Amino acid sequence: MQTVKMVVTGPFNAGKTEFIRSVSEIDVVSTERKISTTAEKTVKEATTVAMDFGRITVDDDLVLYLFGTPGQKRFDFMWEILSEGMLGFIVMVDSTRPETFREARSILETFRAYAPTPYVVAANKQDMKEAWEIDDMRHALRLDPKMKFLSCVATDRDSVKSVLLELLYSILSEMENEEK
Amino acid sequence: MALRGNLRDFTITQLLNLINLARKTGTLVVEGPSETAKVSFRDGKLAYAQMGNEDSSLASILHKANKLSVSQFKAIQLRGRSISDKELGLLLINAGYLSQEDILTNLQQYFTDIIQRLFTWVEGFFHFDNDLLPPEDRISVRLDLENLIIEGARQLREWEQLQDEIPSLDMALKFTDRPGTNLRNVNLSVEEWRVVSYINPRNTIRQIASATKMNDLEIRRIVYGLLQAGLIEICRPEGAPPPVSAVRVFPTDDKEEQKSLVNRLINRIRSL
Numbered sequence: 001m002q003t004v005k006m007v008v009t010g011p012f013n014a015g016k017t018e019f020i021r022s023v024s025e026i027d028v029v030s031t032e033r034k035i036s037t038t039a040e041k042t043v044k045e046a047t048t049v050a051m052d053f054g055r056i057t058v059d060d061d062l063v064l065y066l067f068g069t070p071g072q073k074r075f076d077f078m079w080e081i082l083s084e085g086m087l088g089f090i091v092m093v094d095s096t097r098p099e100t101f102r103e104a105r106s107i108l109e110t111f112r113a114y115a116p117t118p119y120v121v122a123a124n125k126q127d128m129k130e131a132w133e134i135d136d137m138r139h140a141l142r143l144d145p146k147m148k149f150l151s152c153v154a155t156d157r158d159s160v161k162s163v164l165l166e167l168l169y170s171i172l173s174e175m176e177n178e179e180k
Numbered sequence: 181m182a183l184r185g186n187l188r189d190f191t192i193t194q195l196l197n198l199i200n201l202a203r204k205t206g207t208l209v210v211e212g213p214s215e216t217a218k219v220s221f222r223d224g225k226l227a228y229a230q231m232g233n234e235d236s237s238l239a240s241i242l243h244k245a246n247k248l249s250v251s252q253f254k255a256i257q258l259r260g261r262s263i264s265d266k267e268l269g270l271l272l273i274n275a276g277y278l279s280q281e282d283i284l285t286n287l288q289q290y291f292t293d294i295i296q297r298l299f300t301w302v303e304g305f306f307h308f309d310n311d312l313l314p315p316e317d318r319i320s321v322r323l324d325l326e327n328l329i330i331e332g333a334r335q336l337r338e339w340e341q342l343q344d345e346i347p348s349l350d351m352a353l354k355f356t357d358r359p360g361t362n363l364r365n366v367n368l369s370v371e372e373w374r375v376v377s378y379i380n381p382r383n384t385i386r387q388i389a390s391a392t393k394m395n396d397l398e399i400r401r402i403v404y405g406l407l408q409a410g411l412i413e414i415c416r417p418e419g420a421p422p423p424v425s426a427v428r429v430f431p432t433d434d435k436e437e438q439k440s441l442v443n444r445l446i447n448r449i450r451s452l
Contacts, residue, residue, distance in 0.1 A: 002431040004441065023452055058448040062441060085429050087442075106344045109414055113348045116416055117429065144356075144413065161449055168446045175439055 010092030015154035024054025095131035183308035207312035228314035264317035
């Protein structure tokens with residue numbers, strides 16, 4: 001059995017666990033714990049502390065694993081471990097919480113330093129009223145115009161599929177460019 | 181109990197606060213990532229500081245502050261160790277080259293700079309030696325710690341933010357590909373221009389810092405400003421081998437098989 005993996009990363013409460021849950025064929029193996037700090041508790045009750053783990057079986061011979069990183073900075077020692085051998089990565093950004101944009105940018109830079117693999121950035125919660133517009137977010141996150149920055153709703157399977165597909169297209173395109 | 185520990189558990193700001201409140205006398209020795217700093221206090225006030233093997237003689241400090249010319253500095257050096265800092269200070273005052281205030285101000289600035297560099301240290305071990313005092317031949321100052329502590333706390337916050345923005349100094353920088361941006365029309369400081377002159381995907385930020393003689397905080401500040409202005413972006417250093425991963429990305433080395441594998445993934449995701 002061949003296996004490949006992708007990593008879903010991003011700040012606290014960006015929607016990484018939901019993203020994996022939407023497409024994983026198994027119940028996401030999540031290592032969520034109740035949140036201890038008051039500030040974070042106002043956002044959600046539980047958070048990922050080690051990793052999330054989802055699976056998509058491609059065929060008899062190939063399985064794709066999706067790993068979600070913990071979003072809280074104090075667990076960032078897990079990031080490098082999770083990034084080992086990844087095919088590509090997705091940076092999730094909560095479109096409704098501009099206070100996390102700077103951290104998202106930092107996480108993106110950190111993962112780029114870990115591995116020169118293709119990646120896409122997903123603007124999650126785009127279905128919400130208070131979501132920032134993609135163009136504004138691109139500027140705020142200082143993303144290169146050529147970088148894939150995709151609208152996303154992590155609870156919507158089709159939306160998640162299109163983000164995964166865009167990452168796979170980028171991987172394929174980079175392989176083809178290497179051949180030239 | 182001996183004042184001894186790890187900077188991860190007890191920051192420089194907290195240490196200075198404790199020394200200030202307890203009016204301690206002695207020397208704080210901090211073993212940082214690449215060098216050791218020694219900072220001496222008398223009754224909770226900063227008296228003296230030395231960073232690693234840096235030449236912290238009065239002659240060197242005054243020379244770096246452009247208070248002594250190269251020829252004066254060389255002449256003092258030629259006299260070797262026969263003259264102590266205290267003797268040199270008296271000599272300069274009596275000869276009318278400098279006032280006592282000039283000398284003390286420059287020493288205070290030098291010691292303060294060392295403390296400010298210490299604020300950027302987040303890793304390392306420290307201990308406080310009650311019996312270790314500044315060398316006899318050196319001139320001590322008496323500087324209140326309160327302002328240093330406030331400045332240190334502010335700098336620590338800035339440092340944390342800058343580390344978030346620029347997590348690694350081993351990355352390189354390149355100019356953004358924005359048509360119409362002309363650097364000549366941008367108002368940059370001398371330090372910023374010095375950094376700009378080294379911006380090239382072949383140079384890591386750390387190498388630029390070394391070439392421009394800037395510490396981690398200074399280079400991060402300037403890079404952050406240039407990033408915010410959209411003039412530059414962070415990139416992987418050219419020619420640097422990609423990080424070696426113990427785990428292979430693809431289960432096969434054959435390029436065609438790899439492409440086939442990605443296409444199978446694409447088809448599967450589409451069919452979900």
